[in-house]
Each structure stands twice: as C-alpha cells, then as structure tokens.
Amino acid sequence: xxxxKVLENLPFSIRRRLEPYIEAVQVMTExxxxxxxxxxxxxxxxxxxxxxGKQGVPTKMPSxxxxxxxxxxxxxxPEMRELYTRAKEQQWNxxxxxxxxxxxxxxxxxxxxxPEFMSYDELRGMGIKLTELEQHRLNAxxxxxxxxxxxxxxxxxxxAAAQVxxxxxxxxxxxxGSTQVVDEGRHVExxxxxxxxxxxKLYQINDNLFVIIDAxxxxxxxxxxxxxxxxxVEGLALGAFGTLYQMTKEPLLKELLKxxxxxxxxxxxxxxxxxxxxxxxxxxxxxxxEREDWAxxxxxxxxxxxxxxxxxxEWFEHKITRKQWAHMVSxxxxxxxxxxxxxxxxxxxxxxxxxxxxxxxxxxxxVGLMQYFDGRSADHLSGxxxxxxxxxx
Amino acid sequence: xxxxxRRPPGKLDAAAxxxxxxxxxxxxxxxxxxxxxxxxxxxxxxxxxxxxxxxxLPSPTPLDEVDPLVLLPRRLADKVRTAHRDIAMLGGRLxxxxxxxxxxxxxxxAPGAVVSLARKAPQMARTxxxxxxxxxxxxxxxxxxxxxxxxxxxxxxxQFLSVDVNVDGHKLRRxxxxxxxxxxxxPVHITVKRMADGRVSNHLNDTIQAGDTLSVLGxxxxxxxxxxxxxxxxxxxxxxxxxxTPIMSLLETVLHQEKRSKVTLIYGNRGWDDIIFRERxxxxxxxxxxxxxxxxxxxxxxxAWSGGEGLLSDDVVLERLDALGIExxxxxxxxxxxxxxxxxxxxxxxxxxxVDAARIAEERFTRPEDRxxxxxxxxxxxxVISKSGSxxxxxxxPGQTILEAALAAGLxxxxxxxxxGCGACxxxxxxxxxxxxxxxxxxxxxxxxxxxxxxxxxxxxxxxIEVEGS
Ligand code: FES
Ligand SMILES: [Fe+2]
Ligand SMILES: [Fe+2]
Numbered sequence: 001x002x003x004x005k006v007l008e009n010l011p012f013s014i015r016r017r018l019e020p021y022i023e024a025v026q027v028m029t030e031x032x033x034x035x036x037x038x039x040x041x042x043x044x045x046x047x048x049x050x051x052x053g054k055q056g057v058p059t060k061m062p063s064x065x066x067x068x069x070x071x072x073x074x075x076x077x078p079e080m081r082e083l084y085t086r087a088k089e090q091q092w093n094x095x096x097x098x099x100x101x102x103x104x105x106x107x108x109x110x111x112x113x114x115p116e117f118m119s120y121d122e123l124r125g126m127g128i129k130l131t132e133l134e135q136h137r138l139n140a141x142x143x144x145x146x147x148x149x150x151x152x153x154x155x156x157x158x159x160a161a162a163q164v165x166x167x168x169x170x171x172x173x174x175x176x177g178s179t180q181v182v183d184e185g186r187h188v189e190x191x192x193x194x195x196x197x198x199x200x201k202l203y204q205i206n207d208n209l210f211v212i213i214d215a216x217x218x219x220x221x222x223x224x225x226x227x228x229x230x231x232x233v234e235g236l237a238l239g240a241f242g243t244l245y246q247m248t249k250e251p252l253l254k255e256l257l258k259x260x261x262x263x264x265x266x267x268x269x270x271x272x273x274x275x276x277x278x279x280x281x282x283x284x285x286x287x288x289x290e291r292e293d294w295a296x297x298x299x300x301x302x303x304x305x306x307x308x309x310x311x312x313x314e315w316f317e318h319k320i321t322r323k324q325w326a327h328m329v330s331x332x333x334x335x336x337x338x339x340x341x342x343x344x345x346x347x348x349x350x351x352x353x354x355x356x357x358x359x360x361x362x363x364x365x366x367v368g369l370m371q372y373f374d375g376r377s378a379d380h381l382s383g384x385x386x387x388x389x390x391x392x393x
Numbered sequence: 394x395x396x397x398x399r400r401p402p403g404k405l406d407a408a409a410x411x412x413x414x415x416x417x418x419x420x421x422x423x424x425x426x427x428x429x430x431x432x433x434x435x436x437x438x439x440x441x442x443x444x445x446x447x448x449x450l451p452s453p454t455p456l457d458e459v460d461p462l463v464l465l466p467r468r469l470a471d472k473v474r475t476a477h478r479d480i481a482m483l484g485g486r487l488x489x490x491x492x493x494x495x496x497x498x499x500x501x502x503a504p505g506a507v508v509s510l511a512r513k514a515p516q517m518a519r520t521x522x523x524x525x526x527x528x529x530x531x532x533x534x535x536x537x538x539x540x541x542x543x544x545x546x547x548x549x550x551x552q553f554l555s556v557d558v559n560v561d562g563h564k565l566r567r568x569x570x571x572x573x574x575x576x577x578x579x580p581v582h583i584t585v586k587r588m589a590d591g592r593v594s595n596h597l598n599d600t601i602q603a604g605d606t607l608s609v610l611g612x613x614x615x616x617x618x619x620x621x622x623x624x625x626x627x628x629x630x631x632x633x634x635x636x637x638t639p640i641m642s643l644l645e646t647v648l649h650q651e652k653r654s655k656v657t658l659i660y661g662n663r664g665w666d667d668i669i670f671r672e673r674x675x676x677x678x679x680x681x682x683x684x685x686x687x688x689x690x691x692x693x694x695x696x697a698w699s700g701g702e703g704l705l706s707d708d709v710v711l712e713r714l715d716a717l718g719i720e721x722x723x724x725x726x727x728x729x730x731x732x733x734x735x736x737x738x739x740x741x742x743x744x745x746x747x748v749d750a751a752r753i754a755e756e757r758f759t760r761p762e763d764r765x766x767x768x769x770x771x772x773x774x775x776x777v778i779s780k781s782g783s784x785x786x787x788x789x790x791p792g793q794t795i796l797e798a799a800l801a802a803g804l805x806x807x808x809x810x811x812x813x814g815c816g817a818c819x820x821x822x823x824x825x826x827x828x829x830x831x832x833x834x835x836x837x838x839x840x841x842x843x844x845x846x847x848x849x850x851x852x853x854x855x856x857x858i859e860v861e862g863s
Contacts, residue, residue, distance in 0.1 A: 204494070
C-alpha cells in the first residue's frame with residue numbers, strides 16, 4: 001500500500017504520531033459496502049481518531065431505538081421461554097467465588113496466561129531483550145489488558161442487553177432479556193473485582209472495542225444491536241473466555257471464567273434464535289447484505305486490530321513501531337490460539353443466522369475463517385457441554 | 394459546610410470570566426470588581442438588599458473558577474466541552490506525540506482490600522433496665538441499672554457508661570460514671586446532676602423512673618485502678634461537683650480491697666446541700682477512720698464553716714493540700730475529675746509541685762455538641778483499614794464516623810464509649826486526612842505519633858488507618 005511506503009520513509013517520531021490515524025482510515029475503508037461505511041464511520045471517528053473512550057470522562061452515547069411494549073403478554077417464543085427458565089435456575093452469586101485465593105500475577109508458578117503466550121524471540125529480533133522477571137511482568141500485563149477489555153466489553157453488554165430487552169418484539173425474549181441484564185451486571189462485578197483487588201491494574205478501553213460498542217449502542221435498529229452484541233461481541237468473548245479458561249493456571253480466574261462462560265453460552269444461544277427467523281424472513285435482500293457486510297467488518301476489526309496496543313503504549317512506545325508490535329502480537333502463539341478459538345465459535349453462529357451466504361463466503365475464505373464453517377452453533381451447545389469440551393481439549 | 398456557601402455563578406459572572414480570559418491578565422481585578430458591582434446594582438434594582446448578617450452571605454464564586462460556558466444552554470455547553478476534549482486529544486497526539494495513558498488511574502483500595510459500602514449507622518448501643526431511682530440532692534439523681542436480663546453490669550471502678558437519650562427527637566449521647574463500689578452484690582448506679590441548660594441531665598432528672606430502660610454503650614475508660622489487697626498506697630482524689638461519681642467508685646473500691654491504703658479526698662461544691670453522697674461519705678469516714686480523710690471545700694459555705702472555702706482554683710487547691718499536710722513523696726497517686734477550670738487548676742498546681750504526669754489520672758467529660766471539628770468531608774471518602782494483616786476499603790458517607798462506617802460494613806472494630814472519651818477505638822493513621830473531634834481523650838503525644846479515634850474521626854480525603862495489636 002502506498003501509505004505504508006510513505007510511512008516507512010518518515011522519521012520515527014513523526015511516524016509514531018501518524019500511524020494510528022493511517023490505521024484508522026484503513027480500518028474504515030476496508031468495507032466496500034457504502035451503507036456499512038456510513039453506519040460505522042461516525043463510530044470509527046469517535047473511537048479511533050478522537051479516542052473518546054480514553055478522554056478520562058464518562059462517555060455519553062445517545063441511543064435511538066424504540067421501546068416495544070406489548071400489553072397482551074403473549075407466549076410467543078417457547079425456545080426463549082425455555083432459556084428464561086434455565087437462566088433463572090442457573091443464577092449465581094459473584095460473592096461466592098473463592099475470593100480468598102491470593103493472586104500474584106507475577107508468580108510464574110500460577111501464571112494468568114502461559115509463559116509462551118508472547119513470542120519473545122521476535123521481540124528480541126527487534127532489539128528488545130527482557131529479563132525473566134520482565135517477561136513475567138509483560139505476561140501479567142497482557143493478562144490484565146485482556147481482562148480489562150473483557151470488563152469494558154461486559155459494560156457494553158450490560159447496556160446493550162438492557163436496550164435489546166426494550167427493543168425486542170418477542171415477549172418471551174423480554175423476560176429472558178431481564179435475566180441477561182442481571183448476568184451482565186454480575187460479569188461486570190466479578191471482572192472488576194478481580195482486576196481491582198487481585199491484579200490491581202485496569203487498562204483503558206481498546207479503541208477498536210470502543211468503535212464496536214459505540215456503533216451498536218447508537219444504532220437505532222434492534223437487530224443490529226443484537227447482531228453486534230449477542231453474536232459478535234458475545235460470541236467472540238465466549239471464545240476468548242474459553243481460551244483463557246484453558247490457558248490460565250490461576251485457580252480463582254479459572255473458576256470465575258467457568259461461571260461466566262456458562263452464562264455467555266445462553267446469551268449467544270438467545271442471539272441465534274432471535275435473529276435466525278428475522279434475517280431469513282423479514283429483511284430485504286439489500287438489508288440482508290448490509291448485515292452480512294457489517295458482521296464481516298466487525299469480525300475483521302476483532303481479528304486484526306485487537307492487539308493490545310495499550311500494552312505496547314505502556315511498555316514499548318518509544319522503542320518499536322506500532323506495526324512491529326502488531327506483527328509480533330498477531331504472530332505470537334497465544335494470540336493465534338485466541339483467534340482460532342474465537343472464530344471457531346463465531347463462524348458457525350453466523351452461518352446459523354444466515355449471514356454466511358455464498359456472496360460473502362469468499363471474503364471469509366480470503367481471511368482464512370472458512371475452516372470453521374462446520375462447527376456447532378450456539379443453539380446446539382449448552383454451557384456445560386462447552387466447559388466439558390474445553391476441559392477435554 | 395457553612396463557610397462554603399457559594400452563590401452560583403450567573404450570566405454576569407460568566408461574561409466577566411470570558412472577558413478575563415480574552416483580555417490581558419492585568420484587567421482581571423477590574424473585571425472581577427466590575428462584575429461584583431454590577432451584581433450589586435442589579436440586586437438592588439430588583440429590590441434585594443444585601444444580607445445583613447455576614448456569615449449568611451453567600452460568597453461569590455472566584456472569577457477564575459467561573460466557567461464561561463454557563464452562558465450557554467446546558468446541552469450546547471456539553472457539546473463545546475466535548476469538542477474541546479476532542480481537540481485536545483487530537484492535538485496532544487499529533488503535535489506533541491502524547492498518547493493517552495494506557496492505564497486507568499483512580500483512587501483505589503490497596504491490593505487485597507475488600508470494599509464495602511457502609512449502609513445505615515449501625516446499632517452499637519444496648520438496652521439496660523432502670524431498677525431504682527434515688528434522689529441524692531435537689532439537683533442530682535442516682536439511677537440504678539442492671540443488664541436487660543437482670544444480671545449486674547460489669548465494670549472497673551472509675552469507668553463510665555455512654556448513655557443515649559432522645560430529647561425532642563434528637564439523639565444525644567452523654568457519659569455518666571458508675572458511682573458505686575465495684576464489689577460483688579453492690580447495686581450498680583450512675584448519678585446524674587442537673588447542668589444549666591443540660592438537655593439530657595434535666596430530662597433524666599425530670600422523667601426517669603424505675604421500670605424504664607436506657608440505651609447505653611460501655612462501660613469504658615481508663616480512669617481506673619486495679620485494687621490489690623497487698624498494696625499500701627496513698628491516693629489523693631480531687632473532685633468538683635458531679636466529678637465525684639467516678640471518684641466515689643474508686644475510693645470505695647480501693648479502700649475496701651486494700652485494707653492498708655488511704656485516700657485523701659478534696660471535694661469542691663457550691664453549698665452544703667449540693668454535696669452529692671454527703672451522708673455516704675460521712676458514714677464511710679466514721680467506718681474507716683484515718684484511712685479516709687475528707688476535705689469539703691465550699692463556694693458558699695454555711696455560717697460557722699471551718700473547712701475550705703471558695704472555688705477549687707489554684708490558690709485554693711494549693712492551700713488545701715498544705716492544710717492537709719500532703720507532701721508529695723514521689724509515690725502518691727492522684728485522681729482528678731471535675732469541671733474544666735478546676736481540672737486545669739489542679740493540673741497546674743501538681744505540675745508546679747513536680748508531680749510527674751504518670752501519677753496523675755484525669756477524667757474530663759465534654760458534651761459532644763460542645764466539641765468542634767465534626768463534619769468531615771462532604772462526599773463519600775474511601776478509608777482503607779488494615780487489620781490483622783488484611784486490608785478492607787470502607788466508604789464513609791458524609792457525616793458518618795469511620796467507626797460507624799466500618800461497623801456497618803461488617804468489620805469487627807475496637808470501640809467502647811463511641812464518644813471520644815475512652816481511647817478504645819484508637820488507631821494509627823498511615824496516610825490521608827482525618828478530622829477528629831476535639832477535645833478528646835488522646836494525649837498530645839499520642840496525637841503526635843499519628844493516633845486518631847475512629848468514633849469521633851471523619852475522613853476529609855482518602856485515608857489509610859491501621860488497627861494495632863490485632
Ligand atoms: S470508642 Fe471511646 S474513644 Fe472512641
Ligand atoms: Fe457477559
Ligand atoms: Fe453476555
């Protein structure tokens with residue numbers, strides 16, 4: 001790309017300043033669907049250029065959806081009713097986790113993420129040599145970064161779940177939604193408590209995550225909120241939680257994730273059943289195409305850009321370029337696994353709700369995501385099965 | 394907070410502030426004065442005269458704190474603020490190469506601290522039963538108490554109860570000493586003397602009856618002795634008015650338990666009929682002979698009075714000590730309780746006589762309403778409490794004491810009187826800013842070493858304290 005060439009010839013200090021903006025423009029122009037661009041661009045500007053999530057003040061986002069009342073209280077969706085019942089029975093109390101466990105994030109015996117997560121070799125190739133202690137610390141930082149993003153994502157999920165509960169037209173969906181709001185509140189509680197009292201560190205929200213949250217909270221269309229939150233963010237989070245659950249040696253975190261995963265499995269299940277019929281029956285072809293492109297765009301955002309830049313800024317900002325960091329992270333063994341598991345969960349769900357038409361398949365093929373096409377979708381996978389699968393792996 | 398009453402800035406202030414930002418800084422004082430003048434003129438024109446009482450006059454917001462954006466409608470002002478931040482963010486990054494801090498910094502509890510939000514003020518007091526009421530003088534009444542189940546209240550001689558009384562809808566807390574000998578079978582009582590304007594003391598004198606209940610905390614206090622039968626000691630006790638109550642308990646207990654010890658009591662009162670426990674003391678002195686010397690000092694003595702006269706001022710105290718032939722031999726122990734001027738006089742005299750402070754025990758009572766320094770912060774503050782090796786963050790609401798917040802959050806905290814009088818709740822302040830009501834029972838050296846009392850202490854900022862010995 002031309003811009004990349006230009007960039008490479010600039011002095012480091014200038015390059016460092018421009019890189020994020022160039023990247024932002026690249027992200028936003030990745031889509032060829034003008035409707036998607038129009039819907040996402042304002043969020044992109046707020047998140048990537050103005051970095052609204054990092055301005056140090058509470059962010060206020062208007063939302064434009066309609067609240068859907070139904071005074072007849074129909075029994076309209078047995079599958080959702082069933083999920084509602086299950087959700088009520090499976091409520092748990094965040095206080096009951098083994099909080100008395102002492103967590104030392106730098107202890108190599110019980111690492112938050114495994115030591116081979118990052119490729120230190122590649123870092124060394126860039127002239128950065130870390131002592132063993134520094135490696136533990138960097139690892140702990142990446143762990144804290146990841147959990148911080150989970151936490152920020154959960155805050156988004158909390159509000160999105162509330163909005164979706166208002167907007168959805170199925171009454172059983174509303175009842176179910178009320179439990180999801182409680183679930184997300186609890187997730188915020190436990191992730192925050194873990195970060196605050198055990199890791200003692202909280203990273204700012206990643207700009208790309210901010211863009212996604214901003215886009216779906218402000219969008220007026222309920223199915224886009226659904227798609228964004230219940231399928232994309234939750235689906236990817238489910239994958240990420242699962243990977244971390246497998247990788248971590250820290251017992252409290254493992255227990256916490258296990259509980260959260262079981263809730264999230266319900267959430268994605270709900271997303272799939274709510275959207276399946278809607279996408280297949282209610283939408284025009286161009287509307288369907290827009291959803292498809294939107295989902296692909298968000299998938300890319302998560303796949304390519306979710307690269308712990310905040311850790312880079314904390315550790316290496318003046319030593320290596322953003323691009324070098326991005327290359328190192330996206331090729332590090334830990335992130336490779338992450339990506340794999342995340343999409344392993346997401347792609348079958350997209351298929352199930354009909355957003356993997358023959359038109360878009362080649363695009364997923366191009367970015368290497370089609371290999372997950374045949375997996376089980378969330379409506380065929382309960383939380384328990386999921387945990388069992390993770391434990392077995 | 395009283396001194397902080399601010400008049401909210403109006404359009405006029407905003408315009409002045411805007412102008413002050415635009416014009417060179419030497420204009421600022423003129424602009425500031427001009428806006429105050431204009432405000433005054435406008436107020437006057439609108440029929441408002443300046444408030445006559447100084448403290449009630451809200452002070453204008455200082456010009457440099459006035460945000461010119463108040464000129465705009467709120468939504469627009471919000472937009473301008475956001476734009477301002479956006480530009481700062483962009484500019485910071487592009488021009489200065491500044492990335493926003495990757496980590497979120499905020500006031501947080503220490504590692505491992507569990508934050509609990511204090512709910513309502515906890516119930517710390519318990520109920521005791523009034524089993525008898527005996528009038529001691531025209532102005533003093535003894536109230537006999539047992540625990541709610543009828544068992545005797547356990548205490549050490551010289552200790553006091555904190556008594557909560559509701560008067561006209563206000564909960565008031567007072568300290569009253571237990572005045573009886575601390576011996577098995579001796580009924581336990583407090584004695585309450587009417588104070589001029591004393592809301593609680595008058596209320597109790599007027600209304601208390603056998604069969605009532607009282608809400609109390611304690612007993613508490615270190616104004617006490619540990620009697621041992623092998624001891625042979627000489628105590629000098631100085632009491633003024635109702636200050637006799639803890640002294641009575643002390644002298645009866647020691648003289649009974651230590652058969653070879655003696656007590657000299659110097660006891661100041663207004664007149665002959667104001668002497669609380671006059672008969673009881675007289676009987677004791679007959680019974681104990683030389684071991685109890687009582688020296689009454691009366692401000693308004695009856696005719697043909699041969700004892701001490703006047704208020705217990707330093708002259709009078711010195712004169713009485715001499716008259717009684719008390720030479721300090723380096724072994725005497727002093728117990729002093731009474732009104733503040735008397736306490737100060739005694740303190741002064743003993744110091745002059747070279748008595749070292751370790752041999753002087755003093756008890757002073759103040760009414761909580763007479764204390765100062767009580768409000769604390771006007772917002773919720775975090776106090777991190779370390780206790781037995783673990784840390785707990787407690788959110789203290791405005792007005793709440795640290796002790797109240799900590800107990801409400803379920804922490805097991807040491808305390809007894811809950812009114813700054815006993816030192817049981819003493820903890821060490823490690824950081825932050827804590828306001829402690831004065832006067833209180835902490836010594837100067839304790840204060841210098843960083844001790845505070847949680848029961849009358851309120852945070853002014855995020856603070857950290859340590860409960861010692863736990
Ligand atoms: S509890 Fe007695 S001084 Fe605080
Ligand atoms: Fe969640
Ligand atoms: Fe969720």
